[in-house]
Amino acid sequence: MKKLIFSILPAFLFAFISCMNMSSGSGENGSVRVALPGSARATYTYSKNNAGKFIVRLYNDDFDQTEEGAVGGVIEFGDLEPGKYTATAEAWNAGENILEGSGSIEITVRAGETTDCNITMILEGETAYYSKYMILTNDPNVKKLYNYTTMQEISIEDFTLGGASYNPVEDREGKIYYITDVTLHRNGELLSQIDTSNLIKNPLYYDSKTDSLWLASFESNFAVKFLVFKNPSAATSNTNPSTILYDDSYYLNNSFSCQAFAVKEDNIYIAYNNSNILLTKKNNSSNTEATITLSDITPALSGEVTDMAVLEDGTVAVLVRSIGVTSETKVFDYTVLNDKDTVYSRGALVLLSSDLSKVEKVLGWTDSARTISATGEDTENTVKKWTSITAYIPEYEERNSHFYGPMRIVAIRPKELVIADCGANFVLPDYSEKKNGSMFAHNRLMTVDLRNFAISCKKEFSESELKFRNLTISGGIEATSSSPYYGNYVDEK
Incomplete structure (x- = not known):
């Protein structure tokens, strides 16, 4: 899982024509117009020639619509109820399927008016991690995979099978890893046989920084064992992972249980759920540990940790x-x-x-x-x-x-x-x-x-x-x- 904060220079600006008013037919609803780079309405020189596809989304509590356009085009959203909306834009290198830039802005739609929208788009790094999909679980434990942009469901062999609610994960190539019975799969393909008898509740995690897939389970002495698959998208079936073993020093009288974990390079973060949830950081190189409990956070929190991720920063x-x-x-x-x-x-x-x-x-x-x-x-x-x-x-x-x-x-x-x-x-x-x-x-x-x-x-x-x-x-x-x-x-x- 990767970077959410990027360098803001250089940036390319969607510096559109200033907001203007025009009749909208009935006079009751309004519209929004987005001029894409290269169009006659854009008031700046387009300098980023890698992005050829633009995805613009306009939404609020009662409206959600996504449109796609190309360099030089104009996207319009019509017949909009007056009120506040959020507009987001993404610029894509369509040939290599790389996100080049993104941005968002809050706008107000007024009755009988067309609002021309100015969005500042910040360039993204070419190696930036971004999810192509959303992995959702329908009750009871039936996995569904949706394309992030189109919200269309995507089919992967055996992926929708019910049973144990192990968490699937996505790598930076857009491949999905999931557990079925006693096997670890990658997009319908067998990756490895695994022991599922002592897996933690959320046993899978993908570290995009090192391109590695992690699988966590308990040992008989309640130590936490991690199997690490390097470069899993290119791995052959039944590949042999490396093993990292940690003593679970927080397991006392069955009161602690490893609920979730996250990894970034040498740092492993583990959540232990009990009456006062404890988060601990373990470092591969120094064996030092840092901890924090939910009650120590302001405002004081309680409940359970359900998921974790380490962002690239x-x-x-x-x-x-x-x-x-x-x-x-x-x-x-x-x-x-x-x-x-x-x-x-x-x-x-x-x-x-x-x-x-x-x-x-x-x-x-x-x-x-x-x-x-x-x-x-x-x-x-x-x-x-x-x-x-x-x-x-x-x-x-x-x-x-x-x-x-x-x-x-x-x-x-x-x-x-x-x-x-x-x-x-x-x-x-x-x-x-x-x-x-x-x-x-x-x-x-x-x-x-x-x-x-x-x-x-x-x-x-x-x-x-x-x-x-x-x-x-x-x-x-x-x-x-x-x-x-x-x-x-x-x-x-």
């Missing part, structure tokens, strides 16, 4: 997921709510320095709870009112700037992470209108811009389309006249 990206009823790690599958229960549905992306000494950012976390009243039926089938259920979830207006329950980093792009997020939101009731509330499960892809650290929703799947986890809670939600949410009904999920 050395930043350690960690996903923390806190979701369940009464317990932050017990997912509420078919759970019945009880009086005074606590429902957790939150999470965070944590960015740490390479030596784990500094917390760079904590993104998407909520530590404020909403207390709601709920209804259920007792054994005599009469409705009882539960006094309170405390829900740690984002408020409705924060739904696209916070996480409900981040599960995996599914793509790394220049200056962007894509995260599979799964949890629930509670619609609050309105007593005066006699409207009960409800729970809505969310299965969505969230993007995190690593330049301005903005969080946005790339796509939300319906449960019939793709469901990361099956989330169900029995019991309705009802307001009483004493409810703090009296009159504050939210009529959307």
Whole structure:
């Protein structure tokens, strides 16, 4: 997994014609026009001749459209509802399939107007790692592979098989590695026979810096063993990996378990989950260790570590997921709510320095709870009112700037992470209108811009389309006249 921060010089600018107004037919909606380099509308000299294909995406909470164009062209998005939008652009060397540059900008669409868009694109290094695909897991554990740009599903032999939920990974050549039964596969091809009896929960990791595939398992003495496949995209089947063995000094009385790990050259980062999740850094050359616990982070975090990645600048990206009823790690599958229960549905992306000494950012976390009243039926089938259920979830207006329950980093792009997020939101009731509330499960892809650290929703799947986890809670939600949410009904999920 690779670099998210690149040199900003030289840069080529999409310096388009200044914003102008023009009629849009009905006068109610607006449009956006993007002039590509080389077009008559561009006001600068195009100096980067390797990029021949441009991909422009325009989106907000209610709209998401991607268009492709060539040098000298113009891309237009029409019939847009007035409001704020994000425009992103990527410049590609189509012949060699190399990303040459990317950028984004926030724009406002006004009724009856066409907005001409100016996007500054920063050149990327030719060897920069970027995910070509997004690897998503449908409940129960059926793997699906999507093209990042087109969102089209791609088929790989045996890849969609259910069973153990081992995490697949992608290398810098765009090849996918996954475990089926007792074999490690690469794009449908057998790479190696492996022992799956003691694999950790997320056993695979690809280090793009050294072009190596890592497989982690427990030894009988609970040491962590890593098998390392060098240059795996060119390896022949049944290749012999090298082995690295570490004493698991944090395994004590079954209270610690290696949940996830990440690698960058000589540094190995391991997450141990217990009541106070511990992240440790092990160094191949010096055997020194650095550690940090989630409770030491500000704001203090809790839950479980679900995924990790080391970015090319050395930043350690960690996903923390806190979701369940009464317990932050017990997912509420078919759970019945009880009086005074606590429902957790939150999470965070944590960015740490390479030596784990500094917390760079904590993104998407909520530590404020909403207390709601709920209804259920007792054994005599009469409705009882539960006094309170405390829900740690984002408020409705924060739904696209916070996480409900981040599960995996599914793509790394220049200056962007894509995260599979799964949890629930509670619609609050309105007593005066006699409207009960409800729970809505969310299965969505969230993007995190690593330049301005903005969080946005790339796509939300319906449960019939793709469901990361099956989330169900029995019991309705009802307001009483004493409810703090009296009159504050939210009529959307």
